[in-house]
Amino acid sequence: MSHAAESTLPTKLWGGGRSPFNVEYGKLMMWIFLLSDAFTFSALLISYGTIRYSFPPAEVHASIPFGSHIEMEELHHFFTPSTPGAELAVGVQPHWPSPDLVFNHFPFLHGHHLPLLFVSLMTFILIFSSVTMVLAVEAGNRNDKQTVAKFMYWTIAGGIGFLSCQAWEWTQFIHAGANLQNNPFGPVAFADLFFIVTGFHGFHVLSGVVLNIVITSNVLKGTYERRGHYDMVEKVGLYWHFVDLVWVFVFTFYYLI
């Protein structure tokens, strides 16, 4: 392992012969990839904002108490029915749906009005898996193989848990009649953007889980122990935290606002 003490690095940062950012090149490339990915997600979220802003805002239904029993059929009369393309017809005003009426389910508590509860659980799972990931990176800095592996298991479990929650959320929305051509809750664009943005984010989580599994198997095989450093864990960790970061904004724009 190369220690700072035996460094032969040039002291001038931008004089060549070393990384001016003092990071490994792979980590620098991961940062640049994440910046480009941030642009992609921003474009999707800003499209959501623009299209939402171009529709009449959601009507406020403060009358449903939290936790009260409500069936799908009763909920339907809160929404203006919409047909594909109706948002372009003159005189039709399909209001943008209020998310707390669309996403108000919780497993095993069917029929109760519980807005935001399930998605908060998903947020918690993802934040916690981010914590276990950074703890794995920290253990890697100390070359503690067993601890790295332990925290990687937790991170993978968190990722799979999050994906399962998302699958359940999609199932609820699809069973309510939503797809890319139809949305019983209002404008079709709401369903389109929901499936595209959360789908793209979910695909990132899935890729992250696959990368985490590859990295964990390398940790167990002792690849990084022989190499003398756990930089790969750190690089995949950057990606995993980015996925969490994107979720913070998906959560804010889809469910809170």
Place this chain on the structure above:
Amino acid sequence: MSSSVDFQEFERHAPDPEAKKDIWKTFWILLGLTLVDLAFYFFIPVGMTRNIIFILLGIVKAYFIVGTFMHMKHEKMALILMIIVPVIFICALIGVSMYEGNFWFNLHWK
């Protein structure tokens, strides 16, 4: 595959004994901010003020995720600027798109 090139490109820092404490502190902050989000969601009426609070809280959460979890607080200033400054393009797109969305709204519903 082990790197056989003997070229050293950066200085490796010694493990930080305070790192774990910092990670858990950040976890509690993020959890707290999410609970604050929930409180605002249920107790503040729908409106632009509430939306702005949610967006600001999102930016604060982003600061903690990028700063502590992604370790950016401890990187060289050149790297921080290289990643943070391009975000102005995102801000520009937000401005342009909100203007456009408002135009579409007037076109369809006014």
